[in-house]
Amino acid sequence: MLDALELKPFVPSRDFDLSCRFYRDLGFEERLVGDELAEFSLGAQAFLLQDFYRKDWAQNCVRHLLVSDARAWWRHIKQLELFDRYPGTRGTPPEDKPWHICQFSLVDPCGVLWHIAHPTR
Incomplete structure (x- = not known):
């Protein structure tokens, strides 16, 4: 029987240390x-951040994160002032x-687009 034990997408970074701080601050x-x-x-969800950058890949990289309350996440991001603290x-x-x-x-410091959402029904 075929099965999968784990799936972790790779996410690029232009400035590895900056992106690491961004994702730690995000939670x-x-x-x-x-x-x-x-x-x-x-929790059980994960991705691999790599010290690798190609503009065309980063600007076309989209991740979807399903959470229990997207509005709470947005408030968290605004309280942390992430947009002021992280250029781009x-x-x-x-x-x-x-x-x-x-x-x-949410666009990260490298240009990766995240869609963070919760179901409404």
């Missing part, structure tokens, strides 16, 4: 895997989408 737990690779986890970061406030999720967008 992820960091585990260094090597000089150019770190695993970031939140930005976001759009949560809104209800027709496909039954409440979602906001």
